[in-house]
Amino acid sequence: xxxxxxxxxxxxxxxNVRSEPHWLAQYIAIEEWLxxxxxxxxxxxxxxxxxxxxxxGKGLKLLKLLSFSARQGILENLQNPDSYDLPxxxxxxxxxxxxxxxxxxxxxxxxxxxxLVRSGLW
Numbered sequence: 001x002x003x004x005x006x007x008x009x010x011x012x013x014x015x016n017v018r019s020e021p022h023w024l025a026q027y028i029a030i031e032e033w034l035x036x037x038x039x040x041x042x043x044x045x046x047x048x049x050x051x052x053x054x055x056x057g058k059g060l061k062l063l064k065l066l067s068f069s070a071r072q073g074i075l076e077n078l079q080n081p082d083s084y085d086l087p088x089x090x091x092x093x094x095x096x097x098x099x100x101x102x103x104x105x106x107x108x109x110x111x112x113x114x115x116l117v118r119s120g121l122w
Contacts, residue, residue, distance in 0.1 A: 006036060006037065009036060010033060010037060013029045013030070013032065014033075014048055014049060022075070022078060022085075023059070023088035023091070024071065024075060024088075024091070025075065027056075027062070027063050028063065028071065030045055030049060030051075030056065030059075030060070031060060031063050033045060034060075042056060042057060042060070058092050058095065059088075059092065061095055062091060062094065062095050065094065065095060065098050065105055065108050066105070066108060066109075066112075067105045067108075067109050069109060070105070070108060070109040070112050073109075073112060073113070074091070074112070074116075077116060086115065090115075094111060094112065097111060
């Protein structure tokens with residue numbers, strides 16, 4: 001196939017998302033894809049990765065609230081086969097802690113640390 005670098009990256013993201021990666025990795029890939037392609041909207045992205053648009057919107061909102069270290073904390077625990085995998089539904093509930101204040105990310109990171117520490121993961 002003759003693809004531009006941008007088209008090749010989009011094709012790789014779609015392929016990876018459809019191959020059922022961890023929920024967080026999937027949302028990060030879609031977030032990256034939307035940032036890469038300014039012409040693509042959330043509905044089109046949801047259609048391409050076969051995900052419910054409202055679920056995708058909730059996941060993308062959660063990503064805005066997760067700091068880099070919070071994202072890493074969730075993903076790193078997957079390296080341990082005996083680790084607790086934070087369910088997507090539980091993580092999405094963390095959005096309810098956001099108040100629209102600048103400290104939302106640090107607040108969510110603190111809560112996430114408590115969840116993962118009590119599970120022996122952080």
